[in-house]
Amino acid sequence: MENKVKRIGVLTSGGDAPGMNAAIRAVARTAAKLGIECVGIRRGWAGLIAGDITLLDSSSVSHIINRGGTMLYTARSDEFRTQAGQQKAAGTCKLLGLDGIVAIGGDGTFRGAQDLSKYGVAVVGIPGTIDNDIVCTDYTIGFDTAANTAVECIDRLRDTMQSHERCSVVEVMGRHAGYLALYVGMSVGATAVLVPEKEFNFEEDVAEKIRRSRLNGKTNFMIVVAEGAASAVDVGKQIEKELGLDPRVTILGHIQRGGCPTAKDRVMATRMGYEAVRVLAEGKTNRVICADDDVIRDVDIDEGLAMKKTLNAEEYAVMEAMSGL
Helix, strand or coil, X not given: CCCCCCEEEEEECCCCCCCHHHHHHHHHHHHHHCCCEEEEECCHHHXXXXXXXXXXXXCCCCCCCCCCCCCXXXXXXXXXXXXXXXXXXXXXXXXXXXXXXXXXXXXXXXXHHHHHHCCCCEEEEEEECCCCCCCCCCCCECHHHHHHHHHHHXXXXXXXXXXXXXXXXXXXXXXXXXXXXXXXXXXXXXXXXXXXXXXXXXXXXXXXXXXXXXXXXXXXXXXXXXXXXXXXXXXXXXXHHHHCCCCEEEECHHHHHCCCCCHHHHHHHHHHHHHHHHHHXXXXXXXXXXXXXCEEEEEXXXXXXXXXXXXXXXXXXHHHHHCCC
């Protein structure tokens, strides 16, 4: 049967994540394999409105699988949130003859894809965010790299904290979700981890865990704080006031988004990019590519965004058992 999909677009939107380039590469090369032309859309939904494009083929995406960030750049667009902006974006798709769009990003990106689909444009989303907070997938592109970056930074901090017998408070990304903080905290053997999903109680969640750790002979302490749970600076001040310690506060910030993607992120991005094009080629629309127990599948965007994702209860219980001892 002849493939009715002749030309597709691919864009990255929202916060960048390591592995996005690997996903772009997979989309372009899978499209070429299926005889589909691929158009790269620069600067996300804003670029689609403006018609900021570049043709992608197997050659133009060579040597990007190992690069962090996104070769297509990324931006947030207030205009695209309006009906007029969405109509302009749909008009660009019609002008360029795009039969579908692959959108790589997080929740906001997928909601944008939902809006665009109302104008008859086929859309497929690929989850790319270091927060790993997309409800319908076990894994999002960039999480592994960000976690490893944070772990490496904290390991280096711990060396000096141990040498000076100090307390360190480290703030990692995670405005609305604590998956990264919990994963990193478990990996570095943190004394305590603060996450947005659990209301912060200084005495219970920090002070007592430091005391128990000290009673067990430790003289240095590592507190990992998700940015959405509390201010690391404020936590540090409270530790000094309540416990008489002299903590050092480190905010890792956007360093967690950069760097070469890990093998896991490269492979997951490649698998998801391949599946996204295959789904579009089948004539499907309004889908999100998901990892379910390492199986790559697609789900309806509406259903996917309606699901509720909570912290891994087993991981949290393990973290609680390991901390403050």
